[in-house]
Amino acid sequence: MLMLARNISFSYSGSSSLFVRHFSAFQNKGPIIFNKKYLDSLDGGYEAPQVRTSSVPGPKSLECLNRLSQFHLTANVEIFVDYKASSGNYMVDADGNAFLDVYQQIATLPLGYNNPTLLKASVSDDMMTLLSSRPSLGYAPSVDYLALLEKSLFSIKPNGMNHSVQLMCGACSVENALKLAFMWYMNNKRGDRPISQDELDSALKNQSPGCPNITVMSFSNAFHGRTLGCLSLTHSKAINKVDFPLFKGPIAPFPSLRYPLEEHVRENEAEEKRCLEEVENLMESYEKTSPVAAVIIEPIQGEGGDNHASPEFFKGLQKICLKYGSAFIVDEVQTCGGSTGQFWAHESWGLPTPPHLVTFAKKLQSGGVFAIDGIIPTQPSRIFNTWMGEPSKLLLLSAVLEEMKRENLLSLVRESGHTLLSGLKQLQELYPGHISKARGVGTFCAFDAKNRDEMVSKLKVKGINVGPSGRESIRMRPALIFQSKHAEIFLNALETILKEM
Template identity: 40%
Template sequence: MKAARILRQFQALKPQIKTQTFPGPLSQAISKDIAQYQEDRSHQFVADYSKSSGNYIVDADGNTLLDAFAQVTHPQVGTHKSLDRSSIAIGYNNPALIELAKSDEFVTAAINRPALGNFPPSNWKQILEDGLLKKTPKGLEQLFTAMCGSCANESAYKAAFMAFRDRHHGTGFSEEELKSCMQNAAPGSPEYSILSFESAFHGRLFGSLSTTRSKAIHKIGVPAFDWPQVPWPSVKYPLEDHHEHNKAAEAASLDHVRHTIREHKHKKPIAALVVEPIQSEGGDNHASTGFFKGLREITKEEGVFMIVDEVQTGFGATGSFWAHDKWELETPPDMVTFSKKAQAAGFYHNLELRPSLPYRNFNTWMGDPIRALQAREMIQFIDKHKLVQQTSDIGDYIYETLKALSADSLIENTRGYKQGTFISFDMPTPAQRDLVVSKMRQRGVNIGGCGERAVRLRPMLIFGKEEADILLDTLKSVIKSI
């Protein structure tokens, strides 16, 4: 836990709430101003990014919060609407990123944004090889770059549909297909589907939203594809203390998956299964390695592509660079999607998922070189400072402390065993959970809620022992006060 050396790179800050209410008056006034043009009711507080540093975020009123929930889009306490999308990886105003941003390489890429699929810059391959391709998941040497998490998932779905079609019908197109697709009708626009899990979150555009099953607020009023879902295994927490129950629950869920795939085979075939290693938006739902091994076996046997959605879990936060690394699958998944902390977005895939023709899976920008440059810099910073290992160690420390606490406190269902700092726990009631979150924030520690009554942590990769102790000490005292 050699965090101190890394953190010396940042301006030293500590939690400090200066205003009587939080968010403070200036934050509230600015929000109200923005409301003239844009939705403001989702604002948590207004930030001053120029003053934020490392693990600390400073708001418009000059309050300083230890940010254990880094740019997660999360609920207004009490609304139960929570979105896990931690998107800052290596600290606010990281000097390595400042230096990158000031380089000619970055400036050129920022102001001459290319159509990457048509006029790639001459250094494109090098940018990828020095960055994103250093973290190629095993067996997935191909990389499709995109703009955001929803786009990454939808482009992966498109790749799955195209490859699934070609697998069954060859690479040539019939006249009927060519004609009917222009009418949005089968066989050209086939009645294929993507199978997802209950409580899943995979995005908010029309295809990804059809696989999102977490909350009605995201879906209500929006047309959706009639695609199937299967239940997430009803495991008990802490996961590691309920092996037998969980094994049975996972077996039941796997049966359900196989049954659903077979049932659809002849009417509305399932082209791919998409799964998050940890269902985050849905309430931090975990499962064991054996469950994911089972999913890979079933999808392989049934001829269904397996997409692992690491938009939220990727880039080290679970204590391995990709959360699915820990599954040690014999056959890798077919695609792994990423975004958020990576700044860049897209999916890694095997060669079968590269379409038969150019322009089939395509768009104007095909990603963004400056985000690929940032990903490169972050990967190098993460490796240099061994931040994945640190996150694993700090995660264990926090987890064990919370689990020990749960014996004689209100803390229940501790989740995130050996999952880095991807940690959460339940409070007995939603109201108590809300109280924890708001009291923590009033003491200068930014954490969040999720699901019905869960508190969750999503610190950055530079979160060290010192920050963990501030977090845990504040939490202990807050919980005692409830």
């Protein structure tokens, strides 16, 4: 019934002989024909979830947990995975349960499990060199490092952001974006004056003027990572932060919008206006004592509740940053890499100029920062660490990008996302007491559930793996090879649970 109600606006080619390859561009125009045979093959024969144990995690996962926890942090471990048996959209656990994985290792696997293109890219002379003789990239990069960057990360640079720093994880990316913003802000204050001896001497003791009293504005429900600098800007969950001394700073309200967005335009506009006014109030009130050197925000708050805001909000925010001389940092650690239907979520806002800094990690395999002109320092020792990224991940990323291009995966994301979101919207109309606020861009979708944790568990027993977001939401972060048929499997499982409730 539900399946018939959905509009399929893309067409599949059932045979590999018909599929059209697009090497030249990620963004295709006109109707897209996918190589469905190849895409189907990625699941390694799995056509539906298979749960063999009466509860999840099953006895073998629990046994692994019991053993590992004697020697290792396991407080957040949910399941033990048989990575060799997993394939495409299906994650197989220690007990042989096969889950449709709509979470994909916390949104990090771009092509699912054991993708053949990635398996092939894992074995090469280049990979062997990178693994056995790992460079300190900030000190002695390889002669072909620029070529490696060009065929991977630089081929998907955000518009107008031509400079980059490589790092390993999302937290280090945010930490370094903050440092770049602080330096840029203080350089602007200093003008042509060089760093003074007084600044140097005091910095060594963590005192001003060398360590100035400047701050970063973050937003309610934000998530920017868990190192102490990042955690100071993270406000998604109290338990993440308890017992840690953190930096003080202005926390602005992130818009609390009503969904579906298109049905609540006027009140959402008012809410965003209120938030921008509060941003400006905070700018003013911090200006005298500890001015705001940077504002950091996620395009969609992907950990603190999948909260959205409009392009107009982000444009307004950038405008305030420009007015106060603060760096505008867009944290795309979770939104980058294709799951919103494009590589960079912020590019859909139509900003008049690019943000100062954009951070990335997760689906792009390793972390880093993109910056506009005039931000990356030329003076040694200001931004550095021992490894500065992980070149083997860039090699893998180049294979990911090849696959995305060849298989039109950004288009597939838009198609599957449409199926997913319209299905969720239908279900929330059919079961209004139980789920609500279906929302999303591409397959970066979420909905609220009355008893969220119970719903996540029930989905798991039905063979569907999803993640929580915020206090009441369930987030979907499938791989880029997630098809409409996978969305249907998920929606049918959800409907079965809703019927039983």
